[in-house]
Amino acid sequence: MKAIHRCIVLGRRHLTPRTVRLTISGPSLIGLRPHPAQDIEVLLTTAPGSRVKRRYTIRHARPQDGQWDVDAVLHANGGPGSTWAAHAEPGSPVEVVGPRGKLQLRPADGHLFVGDEASLPAIAALTEALSSDQDTTAVIETDSGADRLPVAAGRVRWLERSGRPPGDPESLLTAVERELRARRYGQVYVLAEARVTRVVRELVHGAGVRPECVFAKGYWTADARPAVAPGTPA
């Protein structure tokens, strides 16, 4: 089992109205050098007292100071992770496990990143880690333009939901299909809601990108809405 880092929240600030940067710090983080877009599990206790884990990307690490930044999105009906991010004050304790995660940049002719608010920190970290002569495109869907953060890709296609609920694959599918027709990508990373990730990955495979050149990971799961039986009042 991986070691638990006992940290404190050192700082917090809003990057956008819905995204909070939390800096955590702890002696056991000193000297650790995570790969770009590796993540932590934040160990949380819910109000009824259950222990849960939520994953957040290590956006920056300062190994000499034992500090990591995570950029957490505050969701309208979010759970323990969102609640922690909304209320964690400087000085409060937090336990985390990491760095973890298998995502690694691989050399390729053309990198395509596909994601949403939750994977924006990972896509920002990954595109920064690629040298500027690499051909990179990011296709990112957010609720609105207010959710955007800087991404170091050569081309960034921002999509807005404009009121549609998150977790609907349609506009990402259309945009990714267009990208795949426009140029060749040697490596594709799909980091989005679980079902969206699945259908975009299928599209990418169908367009001829070899499976070993596609890294696809569901970053979160949209509510599975219970089917309403016929005749049942909604």
Ligand SMILES: Cc1cc2nc3c(=O)[nH]c(=O)nc-3n(C[C@H](O)[C@H](O)[C@H](O)COP(=O)(O)OP(=O)(O)OC[C@H]3O[C@@H](n4cnc5c(N)ncnc54)[C@H](O)[C@@H]3O)c2cc1C
């Ligand atoms: C490797 C990895 C790295 C990640 N890095 C980050 C990161 O850096 N920043 C970040 O903000 N998130 C990140 N995520 C996503 C984050 O872990 C999930 O969004 C998580 O579900 C949030 O937990 P929660 O307790 O707030 O909500 P949950 O208890 O999981 O869910 C409660 C409700 O909130 C909804 N919800 C949860 N997440 C989202 C979402 N992203 N968009 C819309 N609705 C949502 C659910 O559908 C559900 O209705 C990462 C996930 C993974 C796997």
